Amino acid sequence: MSVIFECERVTKAYGGLLAVKDLSFSVEEGEVYAIAGPNGAGKTTLFDTISGVSPVTNGTIRFYGQEIQRRRADDICRLGIARTFQTTVSFDTQTVLTNVLVGAAMGRPGTGKITLEFDQEAIQTALDVLEFCGLLDKQDWPASSLSVSERKKLMLATALATKPKLLLLDEPVGGLNRQERSDMVEFVRKVNQLGITVLMIEHIMKAVQALANRMLVLHHGEKIAEGVPSDVLRDERVIEVYLGGKHREKLSDNGGR
């Protein structure tokens, strides 16, 4: 397996506050890599810097060996990195199809020029993605009328429509009920099986354990553990520092939340 994505000594500061400190890790092609950590650990900040939404303060981020930390967010998307957001977001006033078309027409590699026509490839990509996500029947619904889990899926669909090599998922199962969670886990696995590498933020351990090949635990912007989930979750430091005493039983119980 080869390294597809790499963060090297990445630091992100807001004023005097260090949200991410000197963080290094790498993701291999085809794997599912999870980042866990309590609220305020700097996970979403990390995603913001990777996806170009806010600039890194220090360090390098490489994608297929190419430095991307100074690129703009829309550019990074066209390179093949697509992200989702922690809060479910959609283009509310637009139809489901149009939502996906935005990604397919603007975010695929080689697109991005201002054009007057929708090219056939974009339309086809959008339809394929909708079919894959099971949203084809609802293509003419306004995005705002979908249920929460459908909107989450739509957000993922728009990401897939950009034909990413690396998918960044910010809490894919957050806010879902038990049934929807296991559906989403299944769905992420299906996406991964297409050959798309997944880097995800998740603090629901059950989902992490079900999906991740490797994981990393972030605390106050620093890496405190990295490795195979079963090892990491047994790490004393992780249990003590990050989850606190009261979660100990739950964790060893293999449960998470």
Add this chain to the structure above:
Amino acid sequence: MEKLMQAIYGGIVYGSIFGMMALGLTLIWGALRMLNLAHGSLYLVGTYIAFTLVNILKVPMVPALLIAALGTAVVGFGIQTLLLNRILGKPGWDVGSLIVGVGVGMAIDQSILLIYGPRVKQMPPLIPGIFKIGRVVINYNYLVVVAVAVISLVLLSVFLSKSRHGLAIQAVSQQPDAAQLMGIPTRTVFLIVMCISAALAGLAGALLSTVYQVQRESGANAMVMALVVTIFGGLGSVKGTIWAAYIVGLLQSFLMVYLGAGTALPGVFLFMMLMLVIRPSGLFGLGEAQRL
């Protein structure tokens, strides 16, 4: 030296006046996230209530001022309960509230025109007379205006930072969702903010009717300066707005004294635009959280 004195004196007078107008705008922005373009019209409501009471009904000035402030607050109450409450918290609030402001403003301005006619009117000063320091002419009336403005600004600051309702307003301004979760009745808070803001505008309108002439354009002019001040201070910041009021007041006064009256308005506008480009969050603003 006299020029300098003149400029500083003018700046303090302008600053006090701008402060009263701008504080109302900034409070509404902070709590409701609404750019209230009817604010100038509320100012006019105050002006014309005072005019009616003093010139037509021969009520003494002090009760007239109070009634003007109260009456304008009632109008604000009406706008909030009859109109704004219906779209509060719904998608499209920014657009909707902006247009409601424009529409209500038009309706108020036009009603005033229909009732009072287009003629410019005069009000007697609160206290007539002048005295001189060196060759700078100081008007008693201006001093009263400054005093009332400063007293109301101080009272409001104390109210905001000390009283229960004031703290609730601040909480809602900073974290509306969290405030609601903590059991603060946000709708009541919005209503209070709207009433206070309207009362301030009305009081400013009534006070200034003794300084300027009573005419329809004065509402829009006052609002424009208030907008400039809120930008300087950072929309939503109370402390920033009060500082900014005096800074803009001094700026305008200095431009008028040293470069001529015609340069004041363009100069201030140019400054505002530069401020927006260089430091959009204002002198003291906290900046806007990026939305998705």
Add this chain to the structure above:
Amino acid sequence: MIQEESLSTQSVATRIEERLKPSAVPWSRLSVLPVVIALLVSLALPWVADLLPFGKFILHLLILFFLWGIVVQGWNLIMGVSGIFSFAQVALFAVGAWTSGVITQQLGWSPFVAMWFGPVAATVVAVILGLPTLRLRGAYVVLLTLGFQELFRNFTTQGPNFVAGGGYGLRYVPKFPFEEWVGGDKAQFLYYYLALVFFVIATFAIWRIFYSPIGMAFRALRDAEVYAISRGVSPFRYKLFLFGFVAFFTGWAGAFYVHWYGAISPAIMLFGTTINLLAMIVLGGWGSFWGPIAGCAVLTVLPEIMRAVEQYRILLLGIVLALVAIFAPEGLFPLLLRWVRRLLGRQTR
């Protein structure tokens, strides 16, 4: 990957057709017949109007409708479709008018040559003004653009004499030489046709943008900016394009205006004009294509009919504006359309 099942182009086309629902797509086709009819009617209109008692006046109103129609459609693209609260559109109109007017007055060029410099100047100004708005949003954009309009108004009242004309703005601007061509009577016809050409070109261009990937990108940026950027929409590219594109047509309308009236006053940049245009968009239908055009038609004609009760009209307009914003935020025109459709639907059933 999902898309990697290689399909021949032909079967791709059919696969698209059979899966696509027409009600879901963001594009639109122009139906030829109504357009041809509308064009024929507008071509014949001056001749018909000439037979009516107030023919000259009707023509005048139509030309006004074309001009403000261009401005309003552009503004709707910026504000309704893209959600950028620019309040400087009348200033851009004025930049176009002043540029072209001053060129004809000071350099003695023909209006037909000068009128191209108006839109170019407006475009340049709009792009410069657009740069800071990339970082600002909402109320801040309102203030920046209002500030610009005030500054420009000030410049045209107090600036050098060849711009301000002692506070009256531009007067005695050379008009298009239509009167010399066809005589005073029919000159208004040529003004009408020229305005019609402007209007049709602008409307078609805006229609193309509205239903293209560009329009989709604008709406995406409006609905959720950071999300749209993360899906490959470049805000920089699209917003500057938007500002420049709209300003070009707005400046064009301004240039036409000045060579039609032969004068322009700084008073046009008072807040009242802006509010009137805003009302056209809001009443017609914020963000819809036909709504603002319909709103413009109604609010161009209404003031002229209601001139006797002008003051009550403004009062009423204010109240209606506030009520529409609350009870019919998508505008009156879409609402009417839906009622008509429902009525027709009932009849066919």
